[in-house]
Amino acid sequence: MRTFAVINQKGGVGKTTVTLNLSHALALAGNRVLAIDADPQGHLTMAFGLEDPAGLDRVLHGEARMQDAFSEAGNGLKVVAAGEHLQEVENLNQGGAERGWRLQRALAAMDEPFDFVLIDCPPSAGLLGMNAIIAADEMLIPVAGDFLSLNGLSRLMRILHGIEERLGGSRPKWIVLSRFMEQRRHAREVRDRIREHFGSQLLETTIRESVVLAESPSFGQTIFEYQPRHRAAGDFKALAGDLMETATATA
Numbered sequence: 417m418r419t420f421a422v423i424n425q426k427g428g429v430g431k432t433t434v435t436l437n438l439s440h441a442l443a444l445a446g447n448r449v450l451a452i453d454a455d456p457q458g459h460l461t462m463a464f465g466l467e468d469p470a471g472l473d474r475v476l477h478g479e480a481r482m483q484d485a486f487s488e489a490g491n492g493l494k495v496v497a498a499g500e501h502l503q504e505v506e507n508l509n510q511g512g513a514e515r516g517w518r519l520q521r522a523l524a525a526m527d528e529p530f531d532f533v534l535i536d537c538p539p540s541a542g543l544l545g546m547n548a549i550i551a552a553d554e555m556l557i558p559v560a561g562d563f564l565s566l567n568g569l570s571r572l573m574r575i576l577h578g579i580e581e582r583l584g585g586s587r588p589k590w591i592v593l594s595r596f597m598e599q600r601r602h603a604r605e606v607r608d609r610i611r612e613h614f615g616s617q618l619l620e621t622t623i624r625e626s627v628v629l630a631e632s633p634s635f636g637q638t639i640f641e642y643q644p645r646h647r648a649a650g651d652f653k654a655l656a657g658d659l660m661e662t663a664t665a666t667a
């Protein structure tokens with residue numbers, strides 16, 4: 417089982433869009449996939465067309481096991497919704513360091529095997545993000561591709577390294593350009609800068625800015641349901657391929 421935290425403290429960079437469509441792409445490639453909405457905004461839950469049932473909130477409050485919180489999203493995909501009370505987890509001030517390990521423990525106790533678990537993180541560096549980082553063995557970092565996102569990326573990497581130092585051991589970190597405007601020279605320059613700094617940590621496939629990716633969630637659909645022949649579906653299929661390939665790189 418490979419568990420990814422889809423993480424970036426910057427808002428609106430495409431974390432939820434990547435989690436939604438990459439989960440489906442990985443499932444279509446024959447993987448057993450679990451997608452977890454760890455953002456109290458519940459955007460992933462909505463994008464999957466789920467009426468925010470109880471979910472991760474109950475798991476993190478110790479009231480349910482992970483497998484009790486599964487919703488079926490069709491196509492073999494399982495989803496854990498955010499749940500109405502997820503924000504309250506962010507405000508827990510009792511429990512000491514144990515509070516950060518709840519998601520990790522809940523995933524470790526699951527009896528159902530998955531090939532991939534994707535955790536959609538909130539745009540903040542709070543307790544939910546910390547649970548995701550501790551639970552994950554790899555980080556997937558969507559980056560929008562403008563100049564300011566470069567700055568945010570360096571900051572995020574420093575934060576992640578700091579956390580890893582405390583936890584011991586480092587986790588593979590993959591960067592994906594998730595809102596790439598290929599016709600802009602500026603975007604291509606940013607891509608080159610990221611490649612210079614981070615080398616093969618930048619995944620080969622870029623997700624191009626496409627309006628269909630912004631539309632599909634309003635129908636509770638992934639791109640593979642909404643417009644399976646659109647190039648955006650091709651981007652996500654290729655991204656899934658990149659990630660499956662990295663298995664050998666990290667093994």
Ligand SMILES: Nc1ncnc2c1ncn2[C@@H]1O[C@H](COP(=O)(O)OP(=O)(O)OP(=O)(O)O)[C@@H](O)[C@H]1O
Binds near residue numbers: 426430433539594627
């Ligand atoms: N490649 C893309 N092409 C077009 N629109 C996109 C693309 N990626 C994301 N969007 C749109 O941009 C907005 C922000 O994307 P998304 O919600 O995935 O970001 P996020 O990082 O999860 O945001 P938050 O930090 O609020 O959780 C959404 O309206 C989404 O539909």
Ligand SMILES: [Mg+2]
Binds near residue numbers: 459
């Ligand atoms: Mg989001």
